[in-house]
Amino acid sequence: MDRVSIKTEVLKANQEAATENRRLFEGEGTVVINLMSAPGAGKTSLLEATIRGLGGRYRLAVIEGDLQTDLDSQRIRALGTRSHQITTGTVCHLDARMVARALAEFPVHGLDLLIIENVGNLICPASYDLGESLRVVICSVAEGAEKPKKYPVMFNKADVVLLNKTDLANASGVDLRELETNVREVNPKATVFAVSCKTGAGLDAWVVWLQDAIASRSIAAAART
């Protein structure tokens, strides 16, 4: 019997596709967000609130990932924002090649911001780089304060964690500070915002942060040319 050394990353093919996507996005100076959460945490509501908050000051578009239906994409288009739906069939996450295929029919030329809403799932999407510049994870208060500890990989990889549905904290019996502490334990470097897409509480701070991120990306892109 012969032993043949390989030492190849299992996700190498995805990583190569992600690197290619990232090169394209950086060339365009586009900030790309990979938005992830459990189903029902409020990804699409956050998108709607973010689009309204940015108030038409930026060129932006959305790619939606779901197993079935284009309901989310319809919600985004209703706001006058370009949106493309990826339906994955049975696949529980988006990967970089799915995004590359979407880009072939949904050009992102000249965009300031592209938000990719991943399939609702706190496990599988964490393993797949899409070529994004920022990973944003939403945890709704109603899910319980322990979620970051139960799904540490997802929360560990986030640049930003949004604690949504803060209006339900009392009704859910969840201590917002405990939830935030649990996020910090698995990811001390994340930027954390407590928001409610329903009441609008806390959204201003997130929108200002995002505008700064878009501004720094434009400056970096201008410096390269």
Add this chain to the structure above:
Amino acid sequence: MHELSIAQSIVEIAEAKAREENYGCIQTIKIRLGEFTTIVPEALEFAFEAARRETLAENARLEIERVPMVVRCVACGSVTDPVREVCLICPQCGLPLEVVSGEELQVDYIEVESVAERV
């Protein structure tokens, strides 16, 4: 259940190497799987049964080396090995810890029928 697509990638990588080196039947595929990943070994083994069908790894065994999660403080150098409950704040100085290992997801090697055995 992303273990199926992970298992398919593992088989593809192993099979490509076996073909490149002109080997036939793959007997073992050895992988390194960190504790700080989202992959469940039992689910991966189950998915591997399906992914190996009609490939050079049809009869191969999947050997999984679990790599423990180890973290280290960049500031004070304190090391936790292995990590039992994930907390990435240094208990000594309160600064963020870096993950030293536990994120591995790699095809390490394959074992194949040697040329002599084939004759």
